[in-house]
Amino acid sequence: xxxxxxxxxxxxxxxxxxxxxxxxxxxxxxxxxxxxxxxxxxxxxxxxxxxxxxxxxxxxxxxxxxxxxxxxxxxxxxxxxxxxxxxxxxxxxxxxxxxxxxxxxxxxxxxxxxxxxxxxxxxxxxxxxxxxxxxxxxxxxxxxxxxxxxxxxxxxxxxxxxxxxxxx
Numbered sequence: 339x340x341x342x343x344x345x346x347x348x349x350x351x352x353x354x355x356x357x358x359x360x361x362x363x364x365x366x367x368x369x370x371x372x373x374x375x376x377x378x379x380x381x382x383x384x385x386x387x388x389x390x391x392x393x394x395x396x397x398x399x400x401x402x403x404x405x406x407x408x409x410x411x412x413x414x415x416x417x418x419x420x421x422x423x424x425x426x427x428x429x430x431x432x433x434x435x436x437x438x439x440x441x442x443x444x445x446x447x448x449x450x451x452x453x454x455x456x457x458x459x460x461x462x463x464x465x466x467x468x469x470x471x472x473x474x475x476x477x478x479x480x481x482x483x484x485x486x487x488x489x490x491x492x493x494x495x496x497x498x499x500x501x502x503x504x505x506x
Contacts, residue, residue, distance in 0.1 A: 368480030369464060374427070376452035377437055377444075382427075388478050391423040395465060396488075397472045399432040400443040405471040408488045409447045412473075416451050426451040429467070433457045 374382045387393045396412050398405035416426040428449055430440050437455060444453050456462055465474045466485060475484040 369476060369482060371464070371476075371480065372460070374454050374461070376427075376454055377441055378452075380452065382452065384480065386425065387476055387480055390425040391478055392419075392483070393425045393427070393476045394419075395427050395429050395461070395467070395474045395476075397429050397431060397462065397467045397470045397474070399430055399470045400435045400439055401432060402470045406447075408471045409449060411488055413448055413450075420451070428453040429456050429461060430454070431456040431459055431462045431467070432470075 371384045371387060373384075376382070394415070396408075398409060398412075400406075412426070412428075416424075420426065428444065428451060430453065435443075435455075440453060440455065443449075454461065461467075465482065467474055471488055473484065473486065473488055474482060477483050
């Protein structure tokens with residue numbers, strides 16, 4: 339099943355951007371997001387989720403070696419799907435990562451999408467995010483459509499291409 343995670347994440351994003359309905363993965367009740375403030379002070383509210391075909395929350399940390407491996411793939415997904423109306427957020431719930439450290443990390447890794455510090459774990463608890471790296475995808479109605487790994491292998495060369503190539 340772990341081999342299919344790339345397929346499910348890409349399929350979910352693909353279906354949501356095409357207007358088709360993805361299979362309900364986690365919740366049947368919309369998540370009521372609080373107003374989120376990124377590291378630059380920009381505020382995002384629930385209407386922002388509704389105005390996008392999907393919203394992706396990537397849980398990562400500057401100190402997580404596995405998360406560090408996945409950030410280039412998230413940048414690629416954000417580039418590919420951002421053009422199709424998908425909004426991305428980098429969420430850091432590690433209390434040891436200061437805002438200054440996180441800003442430097444985002445710059446070094448070319449992460450241009452908004453970053454949110456979630457030291458209180460309020461957003462993580464709301465979205466049932468449990469570890470890094472992890473992705474949570476909401477549709478425009480606020481329903482959780484995917485919660486899980488970015489793909490099936492942290493080593494890009496060993497990733498299951500049979501599933502990812504179907505979506506290109």
